[in-house]
Amino acid sequence: MYEVMWDTRPYNDLKLWRDDGSQPFVYAMGDATGHGQHGDYMFGWKGDSLQRALNARCSGDKCKELLTQSAEDSEKCIIPQTMKEDVDGWLTKLPGDVGVSH
Numbered sequence: 056m057y058e059v060m061w062d063t064r065p066y067n068d069l070k071l072w073r074d075d076g077s078q079p080f081v082y083a084m085g086d087a088t089g090h091g092q093h094g095d096y097m098f099g100w101k102g103d104s105l106q107r108a109l110n111a112r113c114s115g116d117k118c119k120e121l122l123t124q125s126a127e128d129s130e131k132c133i134i135p136q137t138m139k140e141d142v143d144g145w146l147t148k149l150p151g152d153v154g155v156s157h
Contacts, residue, residue, distance in 0.1 A: 060126060079145075085153045 072079050081087045104121060111120040136142070140150065149155065
């Protein structure tokens with residue numbers, strides 16, 4: 056399972072949200088519903104780990120055949136920003152003028 060965790064606590068202040076109270080988050084591909092979350096496993100499978108997971112019929116985020124990393128350990132992984140673009144604050148439009156779908 057590919058898991059993404061977002062720390063949205065900085066946005067708990069509802070004064071930052073839209074006047075109508077609707078949630079303000081939009082993925083860069085224009086999805087404002089949250090249903091477009093997507094991730095690809097990019098690092099490959101070490102040794103026979105994929106076959107062991109398939110044989111054990113693993114699904115979800117728990118699999119006795121595979122080692123998992125704690126949330127605390129995963130949060131220690133920091134990758135520097137590679138595309139230099141403004142990522143702080145609110146955007147008036149999405150990069151590339153991508154439309155937003157609700």
